[in-house]
Amino acid sequence: MDQSSNCNCLPLRPTPMKKFQNSAHTFVHESLRGLAEVHADILAVHLDPTYVVRRENTPGQVAVISGGGSGHEPLDVGYVGQGMLAAACPGEIFTSCTPNQIVAAAQAAEQGAGCLFIVKNYRGDLLNFETALDMLDFDCSTVVVDDDASVDTSPHSVGRRGAAGTLIVQKVVGAAAAAGASLAECKTVGCRVNSQTASAGVSFQGCMDPITGSPTFVIGADEIEFGVGLHGEPGRQRIPMASAENLAARMLDTIMRDLKPKPEHRLLLCVNGFGATPLSELYVLFNAASGHLKARGLNIHCSLVGNYATSLDTPGGSITVTVLDDEIxxxxxxxxxTAALRW
Structure with missing residues (x-):
């Protein structure tokens, strides 16, 4: 007897990609138009070349500019506004912005005190920001963010990657610029906060690329990727699924080996979602991370929980710790x- 005749199951088919989009090729521009309309009091969007610029820039203030591939929102475009970025340059999904975008954004935002570029440590970003710097005829400098402590080398970056620590560098440097710091002073504090910041993240599966309609990587139902990057690129190792307590401990072990904080230090603890993790789960992860840090005798002075540096619809998240000094x-x-961060 043919057993298949008794089966009510439908044949397995590939799951279609379901997203709010009209076309993968217009996705970024349409998203930016929506951002501009909702937050017209804070920012403006220019589409040819593409950049986002603060509505009101202060003469004599250093213009802090960042950018990179789209798909990480609210990083970077969501942080254009008072006290943070003067402009941001969004590339296509997971693709670096071009030198022409960066030059146009810098020319629109520069107020006579020069520009400071906050650049994530990826080959494309480094190359394009360096090219733009050579094309500009006013003072510019660069801070490279490389807070990802989970990997030392990656085919996608030159050494450690830039991760969720980017928003911390952007916030601190943006505040310094707003307070009237010079270009050299902004660079100094930016390099210092980057050196005192470390991140580690995990993902439960890859995100769905809206261009290809395929996941960036596929892993087993009982596996997670430890040390995943902001673009969904594979991390340090693939490990069995574990509890939030266990995962927080593993991420913090990586971060603590890098930062080596002392009991007298004050810490900023940021738990960041990659785009598809409910806020309730992020609070569970924060609770676990906070408990581990306090058990080490460490002092959490500031905290932040939410989706701040994402990877499209990746389920998972990261922990970032910054060792604070009085200035930072x-x-x-x-x-x-800004659109995404305000207090």
Whole structure:
């Protein structure tokens, strides 16, 4: 007897990609148009070449500019506003912005005190920002963010990758610029906060690329990727699924080996979602991470929980720790008003 005749199951088919989009090729521009309309009081969007610029820039203030591939929102475009970025350059999904975008954004945002570029440590970003710097005829400098402590080398980056620590560098440097710091002073504090920041992340599966309609990687139902990057690129190792307590401990072990904080240090603890993790789960992860840090005798001075540096619809998240000094703590807590971060 043919057993298949008794089966009510439908044949397995590939799951179609389901997203709010009209076309993969217009996705970024249409998203930016929506951003501009909702936050017209804060920012403006220019589409040829593409960049986002703050509505009101202060003469004599250093213009802090960042950018990179889209798909990480609210990083970077969501942080254009008072007390943070003067402009941001979004490339296509997971693709670096071009030198022409960066030059146009810098020319629109520069207010006579020069520009400071906040650049994630990826080959394309480094090359294109360096090219733009050579094309500009006013003072510019660069801070490279490489907070990802989970990998030392990657085919996607030159050494350690830039991760969720990017938003911390952007906030601190943006506050310094708003307070009237010079270009050299902004660069100094940016390099210092980057050196005092480390991140590690995990993902439960790859994100769905809206261009290809395929996941960036596929893993087993009982596996997770430890040390995953912001583009969904594979991390340090593939490990069995574990509890939030266990995962927090593993991520913090990586971060603590890098930062080596002492009990007298004050810490900023950021738990960041990659785009598809519910806020309730992020609070579970924060609770676990906070408990582990306190058990080590460490002091959490500031905290942040939410989806701040994402990877499209990746389920998972990261932990970032910054060792604060008086200046960095003050700049972090300084007023900020952007689409995605404000206090």
């Amino acid at each position: 703590a003050s700049l972090w807590l300084a007023p900020v008003h």
